[in-house]
Amino acid sequence: MDADTVTLRVGRMLAGAGVQANVTENGYRIFYGSTAVAVNIVDQKERVLVHLVAPLVLGVPNTPELAYWVAVEGQQMYFGAASLRPQEGGLADVFLEHTLLGDYLDEDELHTAIGAVLSTANDWDDELQQRFGGMRVEDL
Numbered sequence: 001m002d003a004d005t006v007t008l009r010v011g012r013m014l015a016g017a018g019v020q021a022n023v024t025e026n027g028y029r030i031f032y033g034s035t036a037v038a039v040n041i042v043d044q045k046e047r048v049l050v051h052l053v054a055p056l057v058l059g060v061p062n063t064p065e066l067a068y069w070v071a072v073e074g075q076q077m078y079f080g081a082a083s084l085r086p087q088e089g090g091l092a093d094v095f096l097e098h099t100l101l102g103d104y105l106d107e108d109e110l111h112t113a114i115g116a117v118l119s120t121a122n123d124w125d126d127e128l129q130q131r132f133g134g135m136r137v138e139d140l
Contacts, residue, residue: 003043006102010039010050013107019114030114033122034138037114041102048102052113053095054121056082060134062092069128070094079116082124094128096121 007027014021014028021028026040027050035054042049060066067084074082080098087093098117100109125136 001048001103003041003048003102006048006050006105007041009105010041010102010110013105013110014039017107017111019111030118031137032118034136035118035121035125036137037118037121039114050100050102050105050110052080052098052100052117054080054097054117055137056094056096056121056125057128057132057134057136058093058140059087059091060094060128060132062086062090063132066092066094066132069132074124077116077120079113080120091134094134096124 011021011028019030021030021039024038026038028039030037030039037052037054040051040053042051062084070082070084080096083095083097085093085095096117098113100113128134129136
């Protein structure tokens with residue numbers, strides 16, 4: 001299956017469930033509470049991935065305590081794991097990410113993963129902002 005086919009299938013699955021999703025260059029974006037999830041379609045030639053990425057905190061001071069949280073506490077979920085992307089000026093962005101195989105994706109799997117990532121991100125973004133600083137999606 002190619003990336004265009006997976007993109008169309010994912011769009012139909014989202015629309016069929018009544019999910020309001022904005023079309024992006026790489027797929028779709030869904031807003032929920034104080035966060036959002038990007039549903040990115042990634043073509044790896046031998047397979048197509050559906051990569052879910054939810055920002056937790058952006059522009060947060062990149063401290064050893066934050067890195068420890070990402071490496072330990074941020075790895076404790078079944079759907080998704082935290083990632084840290086260093087930025088200039090001693091700052092970082094923290095995301096919750098989860099990847100699915102697009103070639104064999106079904107509606108229940110997609111909706112369960114999106115729901116789990118959004119729910120977790122909506123909880124964690126508040127906790128991380130209070131603990132470490134930075135901005136949530138709704139603060140932008």
